[in-house]
Amino acid sequence: PMKGRFPIRRTLEYLQKGEVVFKNSVKIMTVNYNTHGDLSEGARKFVFFNIPQIQYKNPWVQIMMFKNMTPSPFLRFYLGDGEQVLVDVEGKDYKEITQHVKKILGKSDKVLEAEALAKMELSNPANFGPKKYFLRECMSEVEGQVPHPGFVPLPKEMTGKYRAKLAAVSDD
Amino acid sequence: MSVKQASVHAKWIIGRVIGTKMKKTTKVRVTRLVLDPYLLKFYNKRKTYFAHDALEQCSVGDVVLLKALLERRSKHVKHELSEIVYKVGQLVDPLTGKKVAGCQFLEPLTESTKNTDVSLTTKLEQLNITASASPPSS
Numbered sequence: 001p002m003k004g005r006f007p008i009r010r011t012l013e014y015l016q017k018g019e020v021v022f023k024n025s026v027k028i029m030t031v032n033y034n035t036h037g038d039l040s041e042g043a044r045k046f047v048f049f050n051i052p053q054i055q056y057k058n059p060w061v062q063i064m065m066f067k068n069m070t071p072s073p074f075l076r077f078y079l080g081d082g083e084q085v086l087v088d089v090e091g092k093d094y095k096e097i098t099q100h101v102k103k104i105l106g107k108s109d110k111v112l113e114a115e116a117l118a119k120m121e122l123s124n125p126a127n128f129g130p131k132k133y134f135l136r137e138c139m140s141e142v143e144g145q146v147p148h149p150g151f152v153p154l155p156k157e158m159t160g161k162y163r164a165k166l167a168a169v170s171d172d
Numbered sequence: 173m174s175v176k177q178a179s180v181h182a183k184w185i186i187g188r189v190i191g192t193k194m195k196k197t198t199k200v201r202v203t204r205l206v207l208d209p210y211l212l213k214f215y216n217k218r219k220t221y222f223a224h225d226a227l228e229q230c231s232v233g234d235v236v237l238l239k240a241l242l243e244r245r246s247k248h249v250k251h252e253l254s255e256i257v258y259k260v261g262q263l264v265d266p267l268t269g270k271k272v273a274g275c276q277f278l279e280p281l282t283e284s285t286k287n288t289d290v291s292l293t294t295k296l297e298q299l300n301i302t303a304s305a306s307p308p309s310s
């Protein structure tokens with residue numbers, strides 16, 4: 001088993017399941033919370049569970065955590081045009097916080113689906129080429145097609161020398 | 173290119189002030205969360221930036237918001253001070269607007285008690301007046 005308190009947070013599957021994808025205008029996210037006290041319990045859980053997911057999905061957003069600076073916990077977002085968004089988090093549950101943040105500054109499901117579609121359209125699985133860009137390099141890699149004679153010897157009827165011999169015999 | 177592009181990738185940055193010993197320049201440490209590829213855990217990776225502030229108003233330990241300059245000011249200075257987010261020793265709670273230190277408020281949340289006493293007595297007098305004036309409902 002994995003080491004740590006909730007090691008599921010450190011799995012790729014958990015990170016990829018992050019819901020919040022920020023809009024392009026969000027540049028910085030700041031979380032102020034307290035280590036003790038019931039009011040910032042939700043904020044602490046948010047930082048513990050959801051910050052890895054958010055940072056994984058938004059690698060270009062700078063996220064900073066500040067502990068025990070103010071008595072009340074809050075989130076602060078700095079957008080690209082100098083605008084700031086303050087979100088009060090006192091007493092809220094961590095799931096409520098993620099839903100709220102997703103509603104304010106997250107890309108909606110429709111936008112995400114459209115982006116995924118556009119990305120899929122760029123790469124056509126029917127094309128062949130180098131492994132870096134395409135799925136397969138040669139038709140022989142597909143199951144059910146004639147494999148390369150380097151790996152499996154061809155049946156006698158398909159070899160060039162047998163066919164040449166047959167043609168010579170039939171001519172005579 | 174008709175639109176002038178900023179010469180740096182990061183347009184807005186937040187960090188802590190480390191040093192102010194240079195003239196009109198502050199040294200700011202910026203931490204970003206970087207994923208360790210094997211442990212799959214995020215760790216703070218530090219980077220220092222130099223920022224220009226004309227009024228030299230930062231002290232060591234402030235949290236500061238920097239904006240990217242359009243052109244590099246000098247070899248290392250590519251950002252300028254946009255605003256001091258949290259000034260060390262003079263923190264202001266953004267939700268209430270009161271001065272704060274650690275987990276306690278320095279200013280009292282409600283107004284001072286003397287004023288409330290005065291207003292309470294005046295309010296009671298007003299109530300007496302209205303009680304005597306209003307006739308009993310039949």
